Amino acid sequence: MQEKGTISIHTExxxxxIKKFLYSDNEIFLRELVSNAVDAVQKITRLGAMGHYNGExxxxxxxxxxxxxxxxxxxxxxxxxxxxxxxKKYINQIAFSGATEFLDKFKDAKDANELIGKFGLGxxxxxxxxxxxxxxxxxxxxxxxxxxxxxxxSTEFEISAGDRATRGTDIILYINAESEEFLDKWxxxxxxxxxxxxxxxxxxxxxxxxxxxxxxxxxGKPKHKDIEVDNIINNTTPIWTKQPSDLKDEDxxxxxRELYPMAEDxxxxxxxxxxxxxxxxxxxxxxxxxxxxxxxxxxxxxxxxQVFITDEVxxxxxxxxxxxxxxxxxxxxxxxxxRSFLQADSNVKKINSYVTRKxxxxxxxxxxxxxxxxxxxxxxxxxxxxxxxxxxxKFYDKAKDFALLTNTKKEFFTxxxxxxKIEAIQTDKDGTIIYIYATDPAKQDGFxxxxxxxxxxxxxxxxxxxxxFISKLEQKLDKTSLKRVDADxxxxxxxxxxxxSLVLTDxxxxxxxxxxxxxxxxxxxxxxxxxxxxxxxxxxxxxxEFMRRMKDMARMGGGAGMSFYGSMPDNYKVAINGNHxxxxxxxxxxxxxxxxxxxxxxxxxMLSQGMLTGADLTEFVNRSLELI
Ligand code: ADP
Ligand code: MG
Numbered sequence: 001m002q003e004k005g006t007i008s009i010h011t012e013x014x015x016x017x018i019k020k021f022l023y024s025d026n027e028i029f030l031r032e033l034v035s036n037a038v039d040a041v042q043k044i045t046r047l048g049a050m051g052h053y054n055g056e057x058x059x060x061x062x063x064x065x066x067x068x069x070x071x072x073x074x075x076x077x078x079x080x081x082x083x084x085x086x087x088k089k090y091i092n093q094i095a096f097s098g099a100t101e102f103l104d105k106f107k108d109a110k111d112a113n114e115l116i117g118k119f120g121l122g123x124x125x126x127x128x129x130x131x132x133x134x135x136x137x138x139x140x141x142x143x144x145x146x147x148x149x150x151x152x153x154s155t156e157f158e159i160s161a162g163d164r165a166t167r168g169t170d171i172i173l174y175i176n177a178e179s180e181e182f183l184d185k186w187x188x189x190x191x192x193x194x195x196x197x198x199x200x201x202x203x204x205x206x207x208x209x210x211x212x213x214x215x216x217x218x219x220g221k222p223k224h225k226d227i228e229v230d231n232i233i234n235n236t237t238p239i240w241t242k243q244p245s246d247l248k249d250e251d252x253x254x255x256x257r258e259l260y261p262m263a264e265d266x267x268x269x270x271x272x273x274x275x276x277x278x279x280x281x282x283x284x285x286x287x288x289x290x291x292x293x294x295x296x297x298x299x300x301x302x303x304x305x306q307v308f309i310t311d312e313v314x315x316x317x318x319x320x321x322x323x324x325x326x327x328x329x330x331x332x333x334x335x336x337x338x339r340s341f342l343q344a345d346s347n348v349k350k351i352n353s354y355v356t357r358k359x360x361x362x363x364x365x366x367x368x369x370x371x372x373x374x375x376x377x378x379x380x381x382x383x384x385x386x387x388x389x390x391x392x393x394k395f396y397d398k399a400k401d402f403a404l405l406t407n408t409k410k411e412f413f414t415x416x417x418x419x420x421k422i423e424a425i426q427t428d429k430d431g432t433i434i435y436i437y438a439t440d441p442a443k444q445d446g447f448x449x450x451x452x453x454x455x456x457x458x459x460x461x462x463x464x465x466x467x468x469f470i471s472k473l474e475q476k477l478d479k480t481s482l483k484r485v486d487a488d489x490x491x492x493x494x495x496x497x498x499x500x501s502l503v504l505t506d507x508x509x510x511x512x513x514x515x516x517x518x519x520x521x522x523x524x525x526x527x528x529x530x531x532x533x534x535x536x537x538x539x540x541x542x543x544x545e546f547m548r549r550m551k552d553m554a555r556m557g558g559g560a561g562m563s564f565y566g567s568m569p570d571n572y573k574v575a576i577n578g579n580h581x582x583x584x585x586x587x588x589x590x591x592x593x594x595x596x597x598x599x600x601x602x603x604x605x606m607l608s609q610g611m612l613t614g615a616d617l618t619e620f621v622n623r624s625l626e627l628i
Contacts, residue, residue, distance in 0.1 A: 304329065
């Protein structure tokens with residue numbers, strides 16, 4: 001018996017189109033064919049379980065093999081098989097709404113996934129790499145005869161009697177000349193590792209290389225022989241398919257190490273398991289983030305029924321959680337995803353907000369159950385939490401109760417606790433609460449000590465995300481503003497309208513200003529003589545909070561108009577403490593000595609802030625030696 005026919009699309013050959021437009025992604029042929037084989041195995045298992053099949057179901061298995069001499073790749077399964085009629089129905093009548101639509105749409109298709117997904121062309125992806133494809137199959141049905149289908153990539157196909165003796169299907173690909181790279185063990189192994197590592201049915205991959213002797217073969221490779229082994233390449237029950245109650249910490253850690261062999265152990269994880277209103281399982285890990293270099297996106301792997309789809313999870317998880325690691329699996333995300341699809345899909349949106357909520361709940365739980373341990377992890381978690389608070393209003397609302405502020409004494413406070421702590425002392429004359437922060441405690445130590453002396457607390461804001469977090473806090477917190485500890489002298493950081501009287505007369509004040517201006521001799525250093533506490537430094541160099549922020553933003557490549565601030569020179573205020581006894585001493589010295597002392601005091605201020613460098617530093621050292 002032999003039958004010839006035409007694949008029912010009413011256009012010329014679609015295969016050249018498939019090949020041409022899908023070429024870049026052609027490795028997914030293996031994912032598609034192995035998934036079909038897995039489906040076939042799962043179907044027979046289900047039929048058996050439901051009593052619709054009385055034969056021996058046996059242990060389901062998929063095998064991938066290749067023959068470099070014959071240039072074939074074969075995907076075999078012991079699934080439900082197909083009758084000749086079923087081949088005609090499922091394979092020949094390509095499952096898409098019409099060839100016309102296909103031809104209309106393919107012009108805009110950006111990648112193979114998009115086309116294959118839209119038109120149900122999974123099986124036909126074989127023609128991306130094969131000149132000829134053969135199906136050799138025997139259906140589970142009583143009295144079914146083995147059938148063979150051969151198609152050479154034209155719309156012509158041929159169905160004849162097959163020779164498969166046992167239930168199941170072989171798909172044999174006759175690899176085309178441009179795709180011979182796939183006739184390689186490492187290449188195939190790599191693709192299987194990528195897409196098939198966690199498939200629910202055991203997948204066997206042909207051969208194993210044994211290095212038998214020392215030395216090299218003709219091609220310069222180590223001498224070896226290939227031996228047939230039962231090499232199952234996949235873990236059929238990865239942890240996300242199990243119940244959390246059946247898993248120990250060690251199981252989660254081991255799975256993490258399997259996924260990311262180079263990474264340090266994660267801080268904690270969240271097991272996702274929901275089946276309504278959408279189906280989603282997965283495990284998300286909070287990685288240890290040591291520095292910004294570690295911030296790698298696209299570490300979450302997206303699966304659909306255990307078939308790997310992509311590690312581009314944009315849209316499925318919110319932007320700020322893309323730094324997490326782990327896996328997500330949802331049958332509601334179709335196997336063949338494309339960018340435009342993901343964005344539009346309503347399930348994807350639901351999954352996105354579900355993941356956000358779960359992460360927030362987990363953090364809230366950790367905070368509530370063991371605050372000490374939560375605090376100890378804050379250095380790593382903080383980045384996610386702050387990023388989330390900045391980028392998602394909904395997350396801010398949840399996180400405001402478990403986000404922590406740290407001060408320079410390494411104490412932790414929630415936003416509420418902190419407000420309560422400082423409110424009484426750090427409120428200015430207009431009722432605005434001033435949060436004071438340091439970005440570099442080593443460099444700003446003098447300022448921090450002065451602020452502490454006044455009873456002010458100083459927050460630590462030293463991570464790259466903190467400038468944005470500071471803006472967010474000012475936007476969200478009522479009557480609150482943040483000032484860097486070196487934005488002004490301690491006495492003026494918080495304007496409380498408390499007048500400290502100046503011991504100098506107006507004439508003396510003018511004289512002091514003149515002496516300093518002359519010896520500093522720099523127009524970007526604006527000298528100001530102030531009435532400060534006698535205990536404060538005689539000279540302090542500060543930069544206004546607003547100006548500094550604008551300059552920081554310009555430096556980070558911030559938005560429009562920022563280049564204006566970026567191009568401005570650094571202007572500082574040099575605050576002279578008119579009540580300090582050194583100023584009195586300068587006023588009473590002879591003229592030559594006045595300049596020298598003023599310069600020395602100014603240089604000391606610059607030195608204490610790490611701003612004295614180069615020739616100025618050398619001059620300072622020499623002058624100091626003379627003075628000794
Ligand atoms: P999909 O998998 O999305 O249905 P495919 O083009 O991948 O689309 O496959 C078309 C159909 O061919 C499948 O639905 C199935 O009925 C049949 N089929 C493909 N491969 C096999 C197989 N190995 N065993 C049994 N049936 C198969
Ligand atoms: Mg398929």
